Amino acid sequence: MTAAIEIKNLQKSYDDTVALRGIDLTIKPGEFYGLLGPNGAGKTTTIGIITGLVKLQSGSVSVFGKDIIKDYRFTRSKIGVSPQEFTSDWFFSIEKLLIFQAGYYGIPKKVAQPRVNKVMKKLGLYEKRDDKIRFLSGGMKRRFMIAKSLVNDPDILILDEPTGVLTPQETERLFEILESMREQGVTIILITHKLQEIMAITNNVSVMRAGAMVAHRETAQTTREELAELMVGRQVLLRVEKTPAQPGDVVLRTENLTKIDDAGVTRLDHVSFELRAGEIVGVAGVTGNGQSELLEVLSGIQAPDYGNWTIHNRVVDQDHPSNPEEIRELNLAHVPEDRQRMGIISKFAARETAILGYHHDPTYTGPVLLKTDAIVADTEGKMDRFDIRPPNPRLTSDSFSGGNQQKLVLAREIERRPDILLIGQPTRGVDIGAIEFIHQQLVQMR
Numbered sequence: 001m002t003a004a005i006e007i008k009n010l011q012k013s014y015d016d017t018v019a020l021r022g023i024d025l026t027i028k029p030g031e032f033y034g035l036l037g038p039n040g041a042g043k044t045t046t047i048g049i050i051t052g053l054v055k056l057q058s059g060s061v062s063v064f065g066k067d068i069i070k071d072y073r074f075t076r077s078k079i080g081v082s083p084q085e086f087t088s089d090w091f092f093s094i095e096k097l098l099i100f101q102a103g104y105y106g107i108p109k110k111v112a113q114p115r116v117n118k119v120m121k122k123l124g125l126y127e128k129r130d131d132k133i134r135f136l137s138g139g140m141k142r143r144f145m146i147a148k149s150l151v152n153d154p155d156i157l158i159l160d161e162p163t164g165v166l167t168p169q170e171t172e173r174l175f176e177i178l179e180s181m182r183e184q185g186v187t188i189i190l191i192t193h194k195l196q197e198i199m200a201i202t203n204n205v206s207v208m209r210a211g212a213m214v215a216h217r218e219t220a221q222t223t224r225e226e227l228a229e230l231m232v233g234r235q236v237l238l239r240v241e242k243t244p245a246q247p248g249d250v251v252l253r254t255e256n257l258t259k260i261d262d263a264g265v266t267r268l269d270h271v272s273f274e275l276r277a278g279e280i281v282g283v284a285g286v287t288g289n290g291q292s293e294l295l296e297v298l299s300g301i302q303a304p305d306y307g308n309w310t311i312h313n314r315v316v317d318q319d320h321p322s323n324p325e326e327i328r329e330l331n332l333a334h335v336p337e338d339r340q341r342m343g344i345i346s347k348f349a350a351r352e353t354a355i356l357g358y359h360h361d362p363t364y365t366g367p368v369l370l371k372t373d374a375i376v377a378d379t380e381g382k383m384d385r386f387d388i389r390p391p392n393p394r395l396t397s398d399s400f401s402g403g404n405q406q407k408l409v410l411a412r413e414i415e416r417r418p419d420i421l422l423i424g425q426p427t428r429g430v431d432i433g434a435i436e437f438i439h440q441q442l443v444q445m446r
Helices: 043-049 072-077 094-104 111-122 138-150 168-183 195-201 223-232 291-298 324-329 339-343 372-384 400-415 434-445
Strands: 003-015 017-027 033-034 057-062 079-082 156-160 185-191 204-209 211-220 251-261 266-276 306-311 314-317 334-336 420-423
Touching: 003 043, 017 043, 017 204, 033 195, 033 223, 043 057, 043 156, 043 185, 079 138, 094 111, 094 138, 094 185, 094 400, 111 434, 138 156, 138 168, 156 168, 168 195, 185 195, 185 420, 195 223, 204 223, 223 291, 223 434, 251 291, 266 291, 266 306, 291 334, 314 372, 324 334, 324 420, 334 400, 339 400, 372 400, 400 420, 400 434, 420 434
Parallel strands: 033 185, 033 204, 079 156, 156 185, 334 420
Antiparallel strands: 003 017, 003 057, 204 211, 251 266, 251 306, 306 314
């Protein structure tokens, strides 16, 4: 049987950084295949080469027996990809962008329209087809990204962290759709750090680490614990160890906090709670039910429409708004839930992302210019302590995997030693070893 994807001795370097070290991988048609690895393992580079987004340097890749270099147009027509990060086309509607996507594959509009309608109905997007991307919840944006990967009716579907912001119900529905596609002969590659999903739905799984392929397993013949150890190179705690909290004085209080968005929808509705020193308060809920707005109000990005909140005796309300700079000066740090939109500037060097929001600190800036050497040294320390790969402060922020971008933002905020830390989706897109590390950091700060 001709393999759906066959990779032989794949190697890739960026300057002095080796990204791939002789990767071999064979995936059969109709398989549900899992690809695991820590952040920076080379998964994204491998997929980039398969799809033609990254230039092949050494080795070979074939899709259904055809070499990707010789038959790139054929390869592109056969593969659909849903990347980890969201689209930036915020001002277009779902339907319009999906039709644009079909045009990218050379599909005429009269053919594309019924196909787009079918995909939207399958993913529960049809009733929202005229909605602008910018107003969608995180879960709806993810469904849209998956829809983009399906408009060319692919024979191979590659999904990178597809369930990161989906609810359990949305995840279950997505897997039902994927299983029906697999039964129709579609080959599906799932890249995720959620080991329970790998164990539940894949047939086979491969593990990458440090640019090398370290293991191939039949899913039924392995365990979560073995896969975690293969990913990280050591045993990993799959639980958080912590002592009971000892809460102190109230450091933040909200009273009847209310926020109405640009579309006139009430996102926060008389929200009241207290946060005490030395405790972690979790806010749980289905994506799109006010968590994002709560973070943005408390970080000074938005003002409340009604009610107020208090930090260190500073009362913030509609008549007395604040801003992120003042809130930082009150020693509150913020890790946004959407790092691409609010946490980094993709074309800034990592050293610049590592000081965003704190660039006026005398440690980093002189009378006229930034202190580049000091910033580089500071970023190198953050990269070492948070295991950010590759450990090069001069690379642009978009040169890093999503998980390493997340760790860069976490390092920036955590290492300011704030009195209060707001954090949205702290472990979205990070590997199992990094999840363990982040949880330990948060408990230590508590």
